[in-house]
Amino acid sequence: MRLLDPFNINHLKKSGVGELPGSLNYTGTHKKVEVTLEVLAYGKDGCQRYLLRDIDELQIEDKKYWINVTGLHDIELIRKIGEKFQVHLLDLEDVVHVSQRSKIEIREGYLFSIFKMVYLKEELVQHEHVSMVLADKVLISFQEIAGNVFDGVKEHLVQGNGRIRAMPIDYLFYSLLDALTDQYFLIINSFASAFNELEVKVLEENLSNTDEVYRLRKELLYLMSVIGPIREAIQNFTMGESDYFSHGIIPYYADLMDHLKQISDSVKSYREMTDSLYAMQMAKVSTDMNKTIMTLTVFSTIFIPLSFLAGVFGMNFKYFPGMDYRNAIHIFTAVCVAIAAGMLSYFKLRKW
Amino acid sequence: MRLLDPFNINHLKKSGVGELPGSLNYTGTHKKVEVTLEVLAYGKDGCQRYLLRDIDELQIEDKKYWINVTGLHDIELIRKIGEKFQVHLLDLEDVVHVSQRSKIEIREGYLFSIFKMVYLKEELVQHEHVSMVLADKVLISFQEIAGNVFDGVKEHLVQGNGRIRAMPIDYLFYSLLDALTDQYFLIINSFASAFNELEVKVLEENLSNTDEVYRLRKELLYLMSVIGPIREAIQNFTMGESDYFSHGIIPYYADLMDHLKQISDSVKSYREMTDSLYAMQMAKVSTDMNKTIMTLTVFSTIFIPLSFLAGVFGMNFKYFPGMDYRNAIHIFTAVCVAIAAGMLSYFKLRKW
Amino acid sequence: MRLLDPFNINHLKKSGVGELPGSLNYTGTHKKVEVTLEVLAYGKDGCQRYLLRDIDELQIEDKKYWINVTGLHDIELIRKIGEKFQVHLLDLEDVVHVSQRSKIEIREGYLFSIFKMVYLKEELVQHEHVSMVLADKVLISFQEIAGNVFDGVKEHLVQGNGRIRAMPIDYLFYSLLDALTDQYFLIINSFASAFNELEVKVLEENLSNTDEVYRLRKELLYLMSVIGPIREAIQNFTMGESDYFSHGIIPYYADLMDHLKQISDSVKSYREMTDSLYAMQMAKVSTDMNKTIMTLTVFSTIFIPLSFLAGVFGMNFKYFPGMDYRNAIHIFTAVCVAIAAGMLSYFKLRKW
Amino acid sequence: MRLLDPFNINHLKKSGVGELPGSLNYTGTHKKVEVTLEVLAYGKDGCQRYLLRDIDELQIEDKKYWINVTGLHDIELIRKIGEKFQVHLLDLEDVVHVSQRSKIEIREGYLFSIFKMVYLKEELVQHEHVSMVLADKVLISFQEIAGNVFDGVKEHLVQGNGRIRAMPIDYLFYSLLDALTDQYFLIINSFASAFNELEVKVLEENLSNTDEVYRLRKELLYLMSVIGPIREAIQNFTMGESDYFSHGIIPYYADLMDHLKQISDSVKSYREMTDSLYAMQMAKVSTDMNKTIMTLTVFSTIFIPLSFLAGVFGMNFKYFPGMDYRNAIHIFTAVCVAIAAGMLSYFKLRKW
Amino acid sequence: MRLLDPFNINHLKKSGVGELPGSLNYTGTHKKVEVTLEVLAYGKDGCQRYLLRDIDELQIEDKKYWINVTGLHDIELIRKIGEKFQVHLLDLEDVVHVSQRSKIEIREGYLFSIFKMVYLKEELVQHEHVSMVLADKVLISFQEIAGNVFDGVKEHLVQGNGRIRAMPIDYLFYSLLDALTDQYFLIINSFASAFNELEVKVLEENLSNTDEVYRLRKELLYLMSVIGPIREAIQNFTMGESDYFSHGIIPYYADLMDHLKQISDSVKSYREMTDSLYAMQMAKVSTDMNKTIMTLTVFSTIFIPLSFLAGVFGMNFKYFPGMDYRNAIHIFTAVCVAIAAGMLSYFKLRKW
Numbered sequence A, B, C, D, E: 001m002r003l004l005d006p007f008n009i010n011h012l013k014k015s016g017v018g019e020l021p022g023s024l025n026y027t028g029t030h031k032k033v034e035v036t037l038e039v040l041a042y043g044k045d046g047c048q049r050y051l052l053r054d055i056d057e058l059q060i061e062d063k064k065y066w067i068n069v070t071g072l073h074d075i076e077l078i079r080k081i082g083e084k085f086q087v088h089l090l091d092l093e094d095v096v097h098v099s100q101r102s103k104i105e106i107r108e109g110y111l112f113s114i115f116k117m118v119y120l121k122e123e124l125v126q127h128e129h130v131s132m133v134l135a136d137k138v139l140i141s142f143q144e145i146a147g148n149v150f151d152g153v154k155e156h157l158v159q160g161n162g163r164i165r166a167m168p169i170d171y172l173f174y175s176l177l178d179a180l181t182d183q184y185f186l187i188i189n190s191f192a193s194a195f196n197e198l199e200v201k202v203l204e205e206n207l208s209n210t211d212e213v214y215r216l217r218k219e220l221l222y223l224m225s226v227i228g229p230i231r232e233a234i235q236n237f238t239m240g241e242s243d244y245f246s247h248g249i250i251p252y253y254a255d256l257m258d259h260l261k262q263i264s265d266s267v268k269s270y271r272e273m274t275d276s277l278y279a280m281q282m283a284k285v286s287t288d289m290n291k292t293i294m295t296l297t298v299f300s301t302i303f304i305p306l307s308f309l310a311g312v313f314g315m316n317f318k319y320f321p322g323m324d325y326r327n328a329i330h331i332f333t334a335v336c337v338a339i340a341a342g343m344l345s346y347f348k349l350r351k352w
């Protein structure tokens, strides 16, 4: 699995350097996506799901409305939706500015939030910028491409599963956040597999190439930079007072917070473990080198004196005592064996 | 002792990705355990202990009730118990979701808590997910397998030891937490032994394999990830106001907090010590390598010039002055000894 | 690109060691800049832009005034402006003291702020000390050299773009801060390119020189030391109560805070990544060394015994059994090949 | 000096795993100490000092009483004292549980505190568990062995030095804490000496054994784990409101806090310095190794080609041009010298 | 420049271990200094400066008084001054206890503060313990030796520069703190020079000795341990409410705080840079070693096989095929060149 590829830790392209505040520029890459305007109008008794061609076609009756906008490059549409629901220009700017950090902010008349979808698609991680506007009976979600993260929630609405139709609209907001969060678990499980594989390689197969540990570290940094702001945003939101908390919703947000804490704990643990694995890998390189050098030293220190000795008796001095001694070669052999044995037992003694 | 084996730092399996909130799925591994429903009904004067076949059989009279459920895979039973005592579905979801973090939360009508049992059983560490629901006169505990962590408390109840029968039911809640916490001390003592053994190996036996230090680090990370949330949960709980604090209970919770602080201090100290031990181990590898290389260098630098000299006099030049000089070999020997002595004293001087 | 050159992490020259508090000394280097006093007087209906020779020439009517002072070495002018608008001497001291940290402070009758312009100019990073005094209908900005950071805002004012003319003067203050902040994005993008280039060099080209990583670290430290105080200042300002917040301005400051958080997150991420890159570079050096030593060891341990053997048969002993054996040289060759093969397969076995 | 020996960073033996809360078990090692019950009854006019055989003998009159219990293994005595002064069983449990962390807690009717005596005795560090119960006119101190830490305070009481007799009983409590704290200064000075000796060894004598740095780190960890909770306890105590603060006592507690801050600053500084010293020691090992390898390389690279050359001319080829050239040996010598000189100047050039 | 010499990070000598609280012992080293009692009596209209022989001679009229005591070893004088102005004995203890941390405390009737003078004198850093008592119209300063840090303030008072005579006495207190703080800038500039020199040595001259980096680290630790408490003290003081804040003084304290923040930022930056420099130095040692070993390996692996070959043909076997072949030597030479060239191109290929 390739967890994060292509990898780019911070899309810092700022929307409109030098432009007026509230200038809408889509800063993402999905500019060829078909823009769709899907509506799910629901109440206790049922749910209608239909597509609009324009936001003007929308008739607000005594129901709850989820307007799901896919594709962010149609600036005019975004502006029109913003005008219809009186969304601040600065918020619309963030809707189309894909490198904006996650946040939840309470405005006059609506709640505005930015999140990051991170999900697996064919073994590749996809990143998507998502915004949600939560007004009295309307929730508008904006996303870059059509995708399956929110599909479960749509299904529950259409089929009338659980309490989602009966509950106020902030329960829908919670459900979408819950769907987003569920994806992080999958990502982290996928990361965990990558880590475990690497651990086996390092521990058992003595892998000494650190490129993979480096890549894991970078991916963890990315996950932390995504999850940190989301956790912060939801924590601040649930700990504050809000008109957007209907009766009985608190345990649901608390449950969401539980998940985010767990994800964040997990990322931190893996970070420490990655550091630890790197340290051990370095230790293995040192220990291996030590062994290699020891082998070299043992061989060299045994044979270097012996070679010298052989060299000595290869000298062509005319008067060389003992050269014509009958047992010279046997004595030489014995001395060599003695020297070698002596060296070896010395090394044994020093526990090499 | 094998502290944590099989080791898996984060069970991140989320209960029901994409499912409705409040979907009950047992995410643990103990699916063949016999499900039992044990009741301890007690008051000042006595304590009855019996098994139920179904929760409907339970008759609530003017007593205090501890309902101890063993085995979490019978979802229907859990749901029925939840309905009888009006426990929120999201809480029941956490009861059977074994990777949920520890926490204490105050709900309408009851207090809900999640903890982790970590205990030694035949030299192996067992992990168990435990939840407790504390209502007016009823405490329900849920655990994965039958075990001995709560046995002491049962014994005190049945035999009427101490003040446990006389005190309100939150004292039972405290007693169970205290029993859980006691196990952590045993775990840490066991960890301490492992550390001390490793320290001896590194310091005295020059162990250079870092796999064990790596394993200890990982185990410490696991202990921190378990103890951190428990400490946080109990600290927040005892520092807040609560209807679940009967008169005179505060010193007991404070005592519990003392133990958790001590455990947490201890884990942090061992963490630092493990880092320190790793650093020293690396230092030893470097120092050893240094010594080996020095030995090699001393041998090489002494014999390399001598061998060259021997080689020179082994050359077959026809006109080689001094080759037929009578004392050539003696002079050669003397020069060799002088060179060797010179090198050695040079090394002594430089304190090698 | 040369990100920060000449690099000097802390201009600590203090204004007037031993002098009286409120002694004005320009501590920067731009002492030859032409001092200009530019005024933009604007209201809903229009904007006039003109230069003054002296501050006395300024006529305050029922408009909003932006007085933009370029060049800080004319102490007398600064003092005169200070007197006219009743700015505290300690603040004027900071206006001309270029190493003063960024801050926003609320004084009696005006708001005083210090910021740092950091912007790219011909591939070089420029640093500039900027102060702003925000009074009822007047904003005075002081900068060291004429430059283009504020030019966009001037253009919007003159051309009447957006809401800048219609909004109260604190919107102008916000707009200038926004223009400053936009430059940091450009700087960080430029830093990101430098990092990515270095990463490629280290990962793919095996660069082992750490000078560049060192330089990147230093540059990050500088960016952190600049951005930290600015973020802190704006955070404290927007979280407090102030007479300087007109109706509807809050979302703008919040947007600014978003940008600063993003910049600061980004700098922190790059810092971690730089540390990580350094660690990997070190790992590569170790691994390379290990391979080199292994090569040496393999060669040496194979040939050292063989050379010894050759030396032995080169000895001039008169009685040397086997020297006149016909197949001696073939046996010798076979033995050599056997030894070499044995050593090689031993190394293969140990996975060298 | 042997600072901490035998060294055991955390006595985690828990009092009574599985026992009832409030079970008294002495968990220390001083079980043969003679148990004494010393009373100092004092007032403005005098001070009587006597030993009791049993706590029942104590007559409370209109005086202030310091009851100093030495020896903690006589559980019955401790329980009796606890009953007489209505001390909570959980507190008595902590009195005899020597691994309990330092703390100050306010109970109904008394203040309960745990501290650690750490003092030098014959060049060895002693550790002692001390508890104090401060009631209206009575202070009870419990310690493990008779010792001299509190002797100064007793002397001042008996001799009537200073204001101790005239001040309320919380001044006695402060005086005992002050006496405890004074010992930490002595310990740290002793640690400082050890550090300075080690620094000299590393810097000047090139010590490369890291065992001592490891030991110092461990000792610092121990000191931090002792001082941290004490500082925390006293800080929380002095910053809170309390019935146990008589008029004029605050400056005394503040003075105590000053000392604890200084000790704690000092321990932190030494910790950083120890880390720094370790880093430098490692650097020295690397640098030394580098020098050794350089020596080896210089020798080898000079002589290896020369030896080869000598070997060449030692070959027994029948047709070997130049072998019978008269000046062959002189040319050979010249070539050798030239090669050696060339290599050496190359190394000089590369600044080896 | 020698920044800190002799260097002693923590003077922990405690005033009077075992003595009564409030025992006055001068713990510094300047015991031969002449004790002087200088008075500056000033008001709007003038300033008189004179020396007293005894504190009894002081006549308090309707003026502001700065009493500057030089020399702390005359305990009796200190006690007398303390009595005259009703200073608490514990504060007097701190006046003469030179290792007391910096602090500001509000007492009944006066403000008590401790600071550290750190200043350059003939290229050496001097350390001095300074205390100040600020009462209604009197400021008493105590310092160890006569020196020039406060001289500028005296001059301003005597010459009537600025607003110092006209302002209430807390402005004098501020002015003295400002004078102290100015010295820290000088110290840090001096440190910066030392750092820059070292950086050049490491980067350009390949210095591999880490002693100097170690010394810089230690000096930074010292500066942090001095500046930390001062910053803390002034921050707490200016953020609190106080009777000692006259009208208009706040901006002056804020200005002081600015300086302390800047100094403290600077020290932290240098600390990170020192760590970074150390890391790079270590990297250089590794890289150098790598190059040396590569050189050795290239030489050895080329000549070792060649030498073996030469050795083979130097063997004295009687039947040695090819020994009397006419071109043997030429073939041998060709083979040698081929082997060497092969090895070299292999190394080139692997980019050594």
Ligand SMILES: [Mg+2]
Residues within 6 Å of the ligand: A015, A016, A017, A018, A019, A020, A021, C178, C182
């Ligand atoms: Mg903009």
Ligand SMILES: [Mg+2]
Residues within 6 Å of the ligand: A010, A011, A099, A100, A101
């Ligand atoms: Mg982002």
Ligand SMILES: [Mg+2]
Residues within 6 Å of the ligand: A128, A143, A144, A145, A146, A147, A148, A149
């Ligand atoms: Mg999508």
Ligand SMILES: [Mg+2]
Residues within 6 Å of the ligand: A178, A181, A255, A256, A259, B021
């Ligand atoms: Mg969920």
Ligand SMILES: [Mg+2]
Residues within 6 Å of the ligand: A255, A258, B090, B093, B094, B100
């Ligand atoms: Mg849940």
Ligand SMILES: [Mg+2]
Residues within 6 Å of the ligand: A272, A275, A276, A279
């Ligand atoms: Mg680590």
Ligand SMILES: [Mg+2]
Residues within 6 Å of the ligand: A178, A182, B015, B016, B017, B018, B019, B020, B021
């Ligand atoms: Mg779910």
Ligand SMILES: [Mg+2]
Residues within 6 Å of the ligand: B010, B011, B099, B100, B101
């Ligand atoms: Mg968990």
Ligand SMILES: [Mg+2]
Residues within 6 Å of the ligand: B128, B143, B144, B145, B146, B147, B148
């Ligand atoms: Mg169980």
Ligand SMILES: [Mg+2]
Residues within 6 Å of the ligand: B178, B181, B255, B256, B259, D021
């Ligand atoms: Mg307990």
Ligand SMILES: [Mg+2]
Residues within 6 Å of the ligand: B255, B258, D090, D093, D094, D100
């Ligand atoms: Mg206890």
Ligand SMILES: [Mg+2]
Residues within 6 Å of the ligand: B272, B275, B276, B279
């Ligand atoms: Mg460490």
Ligand SMILES: [Mg+2]
Residues within 6 Å of the ligand: C015, C016, C017, C018, C019, C020, C021, E178, E182
């Ligand atoms: Mg000044």
Ligand SMILES: [Mg+2]
Residues within 6 Å of the ligand: C010, C011, C099, C100, C101, C102
């Ligand atoms: Mg600055």
Ligand SMILES: [Mg+2]
Residues within 6 Å of the ligand: C128, C143, C144, C145, C146, C147, C148, C149
């Ligand atoms: Mg400019």
Ligand SMILES: [Mg+2]
Residues within 6 Å of the ligand: A021, C178, C255, C256, C259
């Ligand atoms: Mg902006």
